[in-house]
Amino acid sequence: MLVINNLHAEINGKEILKGISLKVNPGEVHAIMGPNGSGKSTLASVLAGRELVMVTAGEVLWEGKNLLDLSPEERSHEGIFLGFQYPVEIPGVSMVNFMKTAINESRKAKGMEPLSPSDFLKLMREKKNLVEIESGLTSRSVNEGFSGGEKKKNEIFQMAMLEPKLAVLDETDSGLDIDALRVVANGVNKLKTPQNSSIVITHYQRLLDFIIPDFVHVLYKGKIVKSSGKELALELEEKGYDWIKKELEQA
Amino acid sequence: MKELSIYEEQNLNFSHLTDHMEKLNDPLPRFFREAREKAAVSFGEKGLPDKKDEDYRNFPINNLFEKDFKYRFFKEIVHFDINHIFKCDIPNLDTHVIILLNGFYHGGDDQLTELQDGIKFGSLLAATKELPEVVEKHFSKYSGFGRDGFVDLNTSLARDGVFIYVPENSVLEKPVQIVNLIFSNKELFIQPRNLIVLERNSTFRLVVCDHALTTNHSLGNSVTESYIAKNAKYDFTLLQNEHNNASLINHHFIYQEENSRVETNTISLHSGLIRNNHFVTLDGERAENIANGLYLMDKNQYADNHVFIDHAKPNCRSDQLYKGVMDDQARGVFSGRILVRKDSQSTEAYQRNNNILLTDEARMNSKPQLEIYADDVKCSHGATVGQIDEEAMFYLRSRGISENEARLMMMYGFTHDVIKNIHVDSLRGRIEELVYKRLQGELAKCENCGFVNV
Numbered sequence: 099m100l101v102i103n104n105l106h107a108e109i110n111g112k113e114i115l116k117g118i119s120l121k122v123n124p125g126e127v128h129a130i131m132g133p134n135g136s137g138k139s140t141l142a143s144v145l146a147g148r149e150l151v152m153v154t155a156g157e158v159l160w161e162g163k164n165l166l167d168l169s170p171e172e173r174s175h176e177g178i179f180l181g182f183q184y185p186v187e188i189p190g191v192s193m194v195n196f197m198k199t200a201i202n203e204s205r206k207a208k209g210m211e212p213l214s215p216s217d218f219l220k221l222m223r224e225k226k227n228l229v230e231i232e233s234g235l236t237s238r239s240v241n242e243g244f245s246g247g248e249k250k251k252n253e254i255f256q257m258a259m260l261e262p263k264l265a266v267l268d269e270t271d272s273g274l275d276i277d278a279l280r281v282v283a284n285g286v287n288k289l290k291t292p293q294n295s296s297i298v299i300t301h302y303q304r305l306l307d308f309i310i311p312d313f314v315h316v317l318y319k320g321k322i323v324k325s326s327g328k329e330l331a332l333e334l335e336e337k338g339y340d341w342i343k344k345e346l347e348q349a
Numbered sequence: 350m351k352e353l354s355i356y357e358e359q360n361l362n363f364s365h366l367t368d369h370m371e372k373l374n375d376p377l378p379r380f381f382r383e384a385r386e387k388a389a390v391s392f393g394e395k396g397l398p399d400k401k402d403e404d405y406r407n408f409p410i411n412n413l414f415e416k417d418f419k420y421r422f423f424k425e426i427v428h429f430d431i432n433h434i435f436k437c438d439i440p441n442l443d444t445h446v447i448i449l450l451n452g453f454y455h456g457g458d459d460q461l462t463e464l465q466d467g468i469k470f471g472s473l474l475a476a477t478k479e480l481p482e483v484v485e486k487h488f489s490k491y492s493g494f495g496r497d498g499f500v501d502l503n504t505s506l507a508r509d510g511v512f513i514y515v516p517e518n519s520v521l522e523k524p525v526q527i528v529n530l531i532f533s534n535k536e537l538f539i540q541p542r543n544l545i546v547l548e549r550n551s552t553f554r555l556v557v558c559d560h561a562l563t564t565n566h567s568l569g570n571s572v573t574e575s576y577i578a579k580n581a582k583y584d585f586t587l588l589q590n591e592h593n594n595a596s597l598i599n600h601h602f603i604y605q606e607e608n609s610r611v612e613t614n615t616i617s618l619h620s621g622l623i624r625n626n627h628f629v630t631l632d633g634e635r636a637e638n639i640a641n642g643l644y645l646m647d648k649n650q651y652a653d654n655h656v657f658i659d660h661a662k663p664n665c666r667s668d669q670l671y672k673g674v675m676d677d678q679a680r681g682v683f684s685g686r687i688l689v690r691k692d693s694q695s696t697e698a699y700q701r702n703n704n705i706l707l708t709d710e711a712r713m714n715s716k717p718q719l720e721i722y723a724d725d726v727k728c729s730h731g732a733t734v735g736q737i738d739e740e741a742m743f744y745l746r747s748r749g750i751s752e753n754e755a756r757l758m759m760m761y762g763f764t765h766d767v768i769k770n771i772h773v774d775s776l777r778g779r780i781e782e783l784v785y786k787r788l789q790g791e792l793a794k795c796e797n798c799g800f801v802n803v
């Protein structure tokens with residue numbers, strides 16, 4: 099469903115992604131790991147359509163179409179979801195209004211009628227239970243004053259509301275306590291179907307105990323330098339990235 | 350065609366104001382005449398402020414008088430029912446409505462109207478007859494003389510604006526609404542003059558709407574004095590929603606005694622030019638003043654808010670929050686002056702002014718001015734002038750919300766912490782709606798406040 103070919107991208111004239119290729123099929127879970135600053139969030143940004151990142155070469159195909167032609171909102175309507183590493187606080191915009199607008203704009207794009215207020219509230223309640231999010235949070239402004247963990251849970255809640263085909267989760271596990279981690283992972287697993295896929299960006303094996311990846315990739319200096327099965331994550335946890343760097347130097 | 354008869358109308362000759370005093374002073378008591386004459390003399394000496402005046406430096410005063418404005422010295426008699434051309438349509442807004450037509454109290458001048466518990470309202474002229482001692486105690490006491498030519502001009506022409514009297518211990522749940530209507534086929538210069546008196550322990554809510562029913566050029570120069578006695582509570586909302594040919598210069602002088610509480614919301618949605626001078630004197634311990642403002646300007650509109658909070662006594666608290674969205678070539682000024690006098694210890698004074706500029710040509714000039722002479726003071730101020738947060742825009746869009754809708758949500762969210770302070774629920778609902786429409790670029794107006802062709 100997603101094909102990335104030799105993707106090069108820069109931010110403010112500095113090349114960050116230096117030739118990335120990746121293929122994600124329906125139902126697959128891909129983990130992307132790699133040292134700080136290697137370009138993981140930048141890759142996620144390209145997929146979601148952040149204008150700051152400029153693609154200079156390569157292509158990204160989504161269900162056969164050129165993804166890079168689409169605006170961020172169109173990508174969302176297409177079923178792509180980005181769980182932000184740093185969710186943004188938006189004072190004065192209520193969670194309810196935010197979600198209602200998001201859902202209804204996406205329905206509009208599909209030629210569907212807006213949800214009735216009661217159906218919308220029912221959906222909110224159902225998804226809140228699924229991700230065990232505090233009721234109070236959804237009556238506040240988007241992410242405003244949320245704790246780090248609450249913000250991450252809120253990302254999963256939004257994902258549950260929007261039911262994407264491809265979820266790109268950028269360090270959704272960082273800053274979560276053990277219970278929250280389990281809730282988040284459960285949420286992801288419950289939303290899993292044979293058709294939808296995820297790209298999980300993480301630094302920690304512990305998330306991958308809950309969300310079992312089919313593939314683990316190592317991103318280093320803007321390139322995928324190693325891809326393997328789930329055992330790679332264990333190895334990285336144990337030995338860090340130095341051995342990969344050494345391997346690269348020798349090659 | 351409706352029938353209008355005009356008693357007297359003359360081109361306004363600023364330099365000879367005193368010549369008109371005789372005829373103006375006719376039915377007025379002595380103290381009132383004296384105040385007007387004093388103001389006329391001081392106006393004759395100083396005239397209107399100009400660019401050299403620090404407080405009016407950015408103010409486009411020259412453009413203002415390019416028009417040949419007419420001033421009416423006396424009220425005109427209108428031979429039609431005002432209710433036929435105007436009825437405030439805000440759903441569920443249950444208020445006692447007072448209409449000022451072209452600056453004059455619309456209704457009888459002979460008597461004040463009593464609401465309950467001795468709460469009275471009516472024309473200032475009637476008040477000089479019925480409650481002369483109250484008017485004498487307060488009239489022009491807070492506006493003063495010689496500090497601003499516009500105020501002197503207003504004082505020297507003051508006649509029958511709105512007078513409201515709320516006696517000790519009375520509580521009026523239902524707000525009073527003053528609607529400042531302009532309805533004329535001339536280019537009018539109007540001078541509304543209001544006096545609001547809240548005695549001890551009273552509670553009162555006032556809503557003021559500025560509306561023009563005709564689209565001619567007009568200039569409003571209004572002065573409101575509000576006296577808030579010990580323990581009294583005053584909630585005031587001003588809604589300025591006119592059209593590009595209307596210019597509004599508005600002065601509000603609020604004098605607060607011990608333990609009184611005043612909350613004002615100044616909402617400027619639409620007008621060619623707006624100048625709001627907001628003066629607060631906290632002249633009793635534990636007095637509190639909350640001043641909120643919101644201005645949404647576009648095209649060549651101009652919005653200028655001057656706030657001056659004088660902490661004249663210890664233990665008082667003031668908090669200002671003014672926010673603005675400037676589109677196209679709109680320009681604006683926010684000047685927030687806080688004076689904490691030498692003996693005003695344990696003062697708390699806060700001020701925030703946040704602005705969003707939607708284009709490169711929009712301008713905003715934000716000037717905090719703090720003068721603090723006491724040492725035990727908690728004080729903070731912050732001013733921002735910026736663009737829409739692009740990170741937040743991307744976040745909303747990544748959830749499927751279109752760019753336009755996302756921008757609208759952001760701007761609306763930005764205005765929210767001002768609007769949420771409006772305590773009259775139905776009015777808040779309507780203002781939310783008007784702001785939303787305004788941000789969408791629609792001409793936002795209350796339905797029945799539409800324009801009538803004369």
Ligand SMILES: Nc1ncnc2c1ncn2[C@@H]1O[C@H](COP(=O)(O)OP(=O)(O)OP(=O)(O)O)[C@@H](O)[C@H]1O
Pocket residue numbers: 109110114132133134135136137138139140141150183
């Ligand atoms: N807005 C920006 N302006 C300039 N440089 C940027 C910007 N955003 C990212 N970069 C740079 O791009 C590089 C890759 O950053 P990215 O956020 O993709 O790393 P990451 O792999 O997600 O790191 P982490 O594990 O710390 O989240 C870094 O060197 C970073 O400084």
Ligand SMILES: [Mg+2]
Pocket residue numbers: 138139140183268269
């Ligand atoms: Mg990152």
